[in-house]
Each structure stands twice: as C-alpha cells, then as structure tokens.
Amino acid sequence: MIFTCEEHIDIAIDEYVDETEQAPDIAPMDNNEKQCSFCEKKAVYVVGN
Template structure:
C-alpha cells in the first residue's frame, strides 16, 4: 500500500503498477496520521489493496 497526497496520486499509481503489474485499488484515507510516501504531507489516498 502506498499512502499519497493529492499532488502525488499519479506517481503512486505508476509505482504500484510498476511493482505489481496490476491496476490498484484506490481508497480515501480517513485519519490524519498517515503521510504521503513521496513528500510527507498528510495522505489523502491509499493506493493498493
């Protein structure tokens, strides 16, 4: 799973597809504790299952 902010959603999807060769599930994050894997801002989405 890759946590991501709005700005890095495309990069997160690309990273997931490169690693798994599958289309990812995309879900909203419902807490303030998770941080974007790319920049450290508050995550809005989680990419992956």
C-alpha cells in the first residue's frame, strides 16, 4: 500500500502499476495519521490493497 497526498496521487498510481502491472484500488484515508510516502504532508489516499 502506498499512502499519498493530493499532490502525489499520480506518482503513487504509476509506481503501483509499474510494480504490479495491475490497476490499483484507490481509497480515501479514514484517519489522517499517516504521512505521504513522497513528502511531509498528511496522506489523504491509500493506493493498493
């Protein structure tokens, strides 16, 4: 799973597809305690299963 902010959602999707060769599930985050995998912002989406 990749946690991402609004700004980096495209990068997270591309990275997931490159690794798995499948379309990811994208879901809004229920809690905002996770940090974006690409920057210091709070994650708003989780990409993957």
